[in-house]
Amino acid sequence: MHIRLILLIILLVGFVTPSLAEIASNSSEVVANTETTLTPAPELKRSDYPNMGFSSRSVVWILAQMHLFFAAFVLAVPIFVLVIEFIGFKYKDDRYDDMAHEFMKISITAYSITALFGGSLAFALFLLYPQFMAYMMRVFNTQTLVYAGLFFAESALLYIYYYGWNAMRYGEAKWGHLTIGLLLNAVGTTLLVVANSWATFMMAPSGINEVGAVTGSIWEIMKGPLWNPLNLHRVLANIAFGGAVVGAYAAYKFLSAKTMAEKAHYDWMGYTSNFIAVLAFLPLPFAGYWLMAEIYAYSQQMGITAMGGILAWLFVVQAILIGTILLSANYYLWSGMSRCEGSERYTWMIKYIALVLIVGFLIWVTPHTLILTPSEVATLGGSHHHTLGPLGIMPAKNIAVNLMLIATFLSFQLYRRSDKVITVSWAKAGNALMVAIYVIAIANIIFAGVYYGYFTNTVYKVGSSVMQVASTLIVIIGGVIIDTLMFKNAKTLPSTWGKVNNFSQYALFALPVAFTWLMALMGYVRSSVRTNWHVYTVMKDNSPENYIPAIGHAGNMMTIATVLFLLIIVFIFWIASLSNTKQVPEVDNASNC
Amino acid sequence: MPVIVKVLGFSLGLTLVFTLIANLLPQVEGEAPVEKIIDPSAFTEESFIALGEELFQGKGTCTLCHNNMGRAPDILALNMVETSTERMADSRYQGSAKDVEAYLRESMLQPSIYVVQGFGKKGSNDTESPMPTVDKAPIQLSELEINAVIAFMQAKDGNLVTVALPTEEATPTTSQSEITIQINEPAMAKTAEAALVQFGCTVCHSVLETESPVGPDLRTVASRLSVEEIRQSIVDPNAVIAEGFPPIMPTDFAEKMKVKELDMIVQFLVDSGK
Numbered sequence: 001m002h003i004r005l006i007l008l009i010i011l012l013v014g015f016v017t018p019s020l021a022e023i024a025s026n027s028s029e030v031v032a033n034t035e036t037t038l039t040p041a042p043e044l045k046r047s048d049y050p051n052m053g054f055s056s057r058s059v060v061w062i063l064a065q066m067h068l069f070f071a072a073f074v075l076a077v078p079i080f081v082l083v084i085e086f087i088g089f090k091y092k093d094d095r096y097d098d099m100a101h102e103f104m105k106i107s108i109t110a111y112s113i114t115a116l117f118g119g120s121l122a123f124a125l126f127l128l129y130p131q132f133m134a135y136m137m138r139v140f141n142t143q144t145l146v147y148a149g150l151f152f153a154e155s156a157l158l159y160i161y162y163y164g165w166n167a168m169r170y171g172e173a174k175w176g177h178l179t180i181g182l183l184l185n186a187v188g189t190t191l192l193v194v195a196n197s198w199a200t201f202m203m204a205p206s207g208i209n210e211v212g213a214v215t216g217s218i219w220e221i222m223k224g225p226l227w228n229p230l231n232l233h234r235v236l237a238n239i240a241f242g243g244a245v246v247g248a249y250a251a252y253k254f255l256s257a258k259t260m261a262e263k264a265h266y267d268w269m270g271y272t273s274n275f276i277a278v279l280a281f282l283p284l285p286f287a288g289y290w291l292m293a294e295i296y297a298y299s300q301q302m303g304i305t306a307m308g309g310i311l312a313w314l315f316v317v318q319a320i321l322i323g324t325i326l327l328s329a330n331y332y333l334w335s336g337m338s339r340c341e342g343s344e345r346y347t348w349m350i351k352y353i354a355l356v357l358i359v360g361f362l363i364w365v366t367p368h369t370l371i372l373t374p375s376e377v378a379t380l381g382g383s384h385h386h387t388l389g390p391l392g393i394m395p396a397k398n399i400a401v402n403l404m405l406i407a408t409f410l411s412f413q414l415y416r417r418s419d420k421v422i423t424v425s426w427a428k429a430g431n432a433l434m435v436a437i438y439v440i441a442i443a444n445i446i447f448a449g450v451y452y453g454y455f456t457n458t459v460y461k462v463g464s465s466v467m468q469v470a471s472t473l474i475v476i477i478g479g480v481i482i483d484t485l486m487f488k489n490a491k492t493l494p495s496t497w498g499k500v501n502n503f504s505q506y507a508l509f510a511l512p513v514a515f516t517w518l519m520a521l522m523g524y525v526r527s528s529v530r531t532n533w534h535v536y537t538v539m540k541d542n543s544p545e546n547y548i549p550a551i552g553h554a555g556n557m558m559t560i561a562t563v564l565f566l567l568i569i570v571f572i573f574w575i576a577s578l579s580n581t582k583q584v585p586e587v588d589n590a591s592n593c
Numbered sequence: 594m595p596v597i598v599k600v601l602g603f604s605l606g607l608t609l610v611f612t613l614i615a616n617l618l619p620q621v622e623g624e625a626p627v628e629k630i631i632d633p634s635a636f637t638e639e640s641f642i643a644l645g646e647e648l649f650q651g652k653g654t655c656t657l658c659h660n661n662m663g664r665a666p667d668i669l670a671l672n673m674v675e676t677s678t679e680r681m682a683d684s685r686y687q688g689s690a691k692d693v694e695a696y697l698r699e700s701m702l703q704p705s706i707y708v709v710q711g712f713g714k715k716g717s718n719d720t721e722s723p724m725p726t727v728d729k730a731p732i733q734l735s736e737l738e739i740n741a742v743i744a745f746m747q748a749k750d751g752n753l754v755t756v757a758l759p760t761e762e763a764t765p766t767t768s769q770s771e772i773t774i775q776i777n778e779p780a781m782a783k784t785a786e787a788a789l790v791q792f793g794c795t796v797c798h799s800v801l802e803t804e805s806p807v808g809p810d811l812r813t814v815a816s817r818l819s820v821e822e823i824r825q826s827i828v829d830p831n832a833v834i835a836e837g838f839p840p841i842m843p844t845d846f847a848e849k850m851k852v853k854e855l856d857m858i859v860q861f862l863v864d865s866g867k
Contacts, residue, residue: 210730255596297715300723301731304657304664313618320614324607506603513607532625537730541625548623555615562608570601 039138041212041539042131049129049543056128057545058557063121065520065561069241070114070568071195072234072519075188076242077107078161080276082181089174097169099269103246104162109572111158115151129543132534136198139208143194143218150191157184192238193231197222200230202535203526204298212538225298229291236287239280241519244512247273249573251508254498264498270508271336271497277511278329278412282405282476285322286469295529302536306529313551314525316365319397321521323361324514326404328507330357333411335504340495343418349410356407360400399449402468406442406475413479421491430486437478441471516565520558524549626652633737633759638744640845641758645745648738653727655742665724666709673697674752680707694755697743701727701734785861788854792846800862808842809835815863824859 049056081100088096126133137144161180168177206224207216214221250270257263296303305311334350337343424430448467530536532546540546549557636644649655649668658665666676677696680686688706690696699706704722713719727734727742734742737759744756782788789795797807814823825832827850830842846855 252596252600255600299725299731300664300714301654301657301725305654311623313621316618317611317615321611509600509604510607513604514611517608517611528623531623531731533731546625550620550622551618552616552620555612558615559608559612563605566601566604566608570597 038209038213038215041135041208041535043540044131044542046542046544048131050127051544052128055545056124056543060121060124060128061557062561062564063117063124065523065558066564067114067117067121068523069516069519069561069565070110070117071192072238072241073245074107074111074114074158075192076238077103077246078158078181078184078188079239080243081107082178082185084272085181086178089178095268099272101165102269104165106246106249106572106576108158108162109575110569111155113568113572115155129534132539135212135535135539139201139214139221140198141218143197143222147191147194150187150194154184154187154191157187189235192234193227194222196230196234197224197227199526200224200226203302203530204295205535205538208538210538212535225294226291229287229294233284233287233291236280236284237519240277240284241512241515243273243275243277243280244508244515245569247277247508248512248569249273249576251505252573253577254505255502260498264496267339267498267500270505274329274332274508274511277515278408281325281329282409283473285401285405286473289466289469299536302529305531306525311525311528311548314521317551317555318518318521319361319364321514321518322401323364323404324510325518326408327357327361328510328514330354330408330411332504332507332511333415335500335507337415337418338501339497339499340419340493342420342493342495343415346414346418349414353407353411357404360404360407363400364397364404396449398468399446402445402449402472403442405472406438406445409476409479410438413483416483419493419495420487421493422486423489423491424486427486430482434479434482437475441475444468444471513562513566516562517558520561521554524554524558636758638754638758640848641741641756642744642748642754643845644738645741645743646749648734648742649745652738653732653734653742658724665712668746669749672750672752673746674750680709683707685710692755693747693752694743697746698739700724701739701742782854782857785857788850788858789861792850792854792858793843794858797842808838811862812865815865820859820863823862824855827855827858 081103084096084100084103088094088100157180161177161184164177164180168174168180201221201224204224204226205212205221207214207218207221209215247270250266250273254263254266254270257266292303292307295306307315330353337347422430445468448471528548530541531548532541533539534541631644655668659668661667661670674693677690677693681688681690681696686707688696688699688703690699704724704726705720708717708719708722710719712722714721714723725732727739728736740756740759744754747754747756782791786801789800794811795801795803795805797805798809798811799805800811809817818826822833826835826842828847830844831840834840850858
């Protein structure tokens with residue numbers, strides 16, 4: 001049966017690569033043939049843009065954002081569903097299988113909505129920005145057909161995966177089902193990275209000449225400098241986002257549960273979702289650093305526009321959102337400790353973790369100038385402001401962020417330890433090592449921040465945080481390894497799922513709300529750094545709305561998108577629960593705190 | 594309360610908090626450069642330098658990096674004529690510039706020929722400049738615009754401007770006498786009061802809430818001058834110089850102001866000065 005799986009993977013890889021390679025070679029042939037007639041990107045005048053009497057940008061903005069929210073959700077859910085399904089299969093635990101299936105149920109309704117928004121977005125773009133879309137079609141050419149093909153494959157696999165779940169639940173057939181899940185994810189991820197190449201091409205085009213005429217193969221066009229950083233960033237963010245949304249589903253079911261068994265099931269589901277969201281979220285800032293560093297390397301001007309120009313204020317809002325996410329996730333973990341009696345050994349540490357989080361949060365949101373006078377605001381009209389600029393490269397903030405991440409991991413680690421009594425002979429030494437890793441990492445983060453931030457005269461402080469990032473990652477990876485080894489033969493203390501207060505569930509709503517808003521915010525900055533270009537440096541945006549909107553206006557747009565998303569998600573939950581007439585089986589309370 | 598109401602209320606409330614924060618922050622729009630038709634033969638040295646300054650702060654995005662935050666040499670604070678001379682005397686200097694104008698031009702068109710110590714791209718050991726080539730996208734200054742920026746960098750510390758003013762012949766790119774250039778235009782003032790502040794009238798005149806002895810009191814100007822004379826005093830101040838005052842009023846308001854702004858100001862002075 002393993003052989004079958006491997007065969008299928010080979011098939012899949014064989015399917016995707018040649019088709020990409022084929023386009024690649026096809027278009028280079030085309031290039032070779034038309035060397036003499038390279039057509040540059042069109043230069044548009046304002047009158048070239050259709051005026052429909054409403055704000056074209058706002059329409060596209062909302063539609064694109066909605067499509068992205070749902071696409072992120074439906075691409076992410078199958079990733080962790082597959083993992084959960086595999087765990088259930090490996091440990092022969094039906095609970096996992098049921099939960100994975102339930103996650104998919106939410107995702108499947110969202111899928112058609114994703115397609116709906118995708119279609120509307122494409123329609124709006126072709127209608128409102130026809131020349132721009134014509135140019136994009138010329139550049140990406142047959143790749144769009146591959147995209148359409150992948151989309152059909154994704155739909156087919158998704159439906160087979162979901163509706164075939166019970167038909168292929170046990171034994172040999174389960175392998176077939178897992179393979180379909182794997183294929184589904186492979187196709188889904190390919191869809192994502194193909195779509196990403198459009199966004200990164202617009203920010204940092206490649207495979208074309210100075211005036212936008214196509215000179216390279218489709219592969220050269222796709223593989224711009226920002227493509228891979230964005231791919232990583234989006235995959236991680238999608239998983240975190242997907243986890244947060246299904247967490248809200250679980251919390252909602254928990255709050256409306258009538259029986260203890262139901263409560264136990266959804267408590268466990270909520271916990272698992274939160275686990276997924278936080279796990280994917282922790283490395284996200286580092287993916288962000290990579291993306292930012294690549295942007296600086298591509299164009300310092302673009303980097304400064306993002307971090308030190310008029311967009312700098314945005315990072316105050318970002319700090320508040322990420323602070324909300326970290327505080328909610330931690331609060332949820334602390335509340336969850338009430339599930340196990342063994343947690344009493346650790347509760348004394350919570351107040352210190354909370355202190356680190358709150359102080360870190362305050363440092364992070366404090367802008368260099370708290371209050372601007374009206375005349376300062378008036379002079380801010382240009383692209384840069386001298387008191388705002390340092391926000392982009394503030395070392396104090398890097399220290400704060402890394403310490404907050406470490407504190408969150410500590411909460412997480414304590415939570416995992418709270419139902420266990422470690423029995424390995426080297427427990428003392430192991431704990432000492434763990435404490436040492438924490439101490440050294442924290443010292444290193446503070447040292448690196450202070451030294452690089454304040455005592456060296458470098459313009460490139462984005463790079464200086466590498467040491468801090470490495471320290472944080474070492475804590476996380478070291479912690480996971482040490483705990484895994486130490487938990488061998490550990491004694492498990494009793495713990496009860498469902499024994500958690502209702503209030504803690506609100507953390508599971510704060511998480512997706514903040515995530516959704518944060519995604520919209522980051523989309524705003526990612527698009528804005530192109531300033532008045534459709535495709536940076538080659539195709540100018542001369543539409544009436546080619547300016548960077550102020551943060552307040554952008555915030556209102558984000559709120560519209562977020563609220564729309566929330567309402568549709570509530571609708572989806574409702575649809576999902578319509579078909580959910582099955583009774584929930586009793587949860588085994590043994591372990592898993 | 595039903596669970597759904599509580600949950601939605603909580604979520605919407607949180608969304609509103611974020612929205613509120615975004616709206617409380619300073620609101621700045623990143624304007625895109627606006628197309629403007631300029632007749633190259635109509636430049637005076639002064640208006641040419643002024644154009645250079647506008648480009649430096651606007652379309653050129655020079656201040657994004659050239660400011661007091663250490664990202665690039667602080668051109669506004671440095672005397673660029675002295676600085677250029679020093680740079681050309683540096684033993685690391687490889688370029689071909691022999692005079693200040695050529696050095697400044699070279700810095701803008703081939704930034705990597707000579708990289709000021711400590712400002713090179715990371716890891717390039719000061720052999721590669723992070724400064725964009727200004728005649729290429731995304732900045733795309735035209736030759737005329739580059740000249741204007743050089744004129745500004747020379748003039749701002751009172752140094753001699755060596756760049757020749759554009760003439761019609763100097764712009765072979767166009768057959769007609771008008772060429773299109775782009776500048777970041779300040780947003781149009783909405784009220785007369787705002788326009789008076791924006792154009793700095795309050796610096797020299799007693800008007801609105803401010804007192805200034807430099808120029809005549811504008812609160813009573815309507816009793817001395819007719820509507821037409823007020824208009825002329827703004828558009829062409831040196832046509833008639835008010836007695837007892839130096840002829841220092843800027844002469845470029847006609848170019849800088851929009852017609853509507855001028856009308857608003859004149860109307861305001863007439864109405865308030867009666």
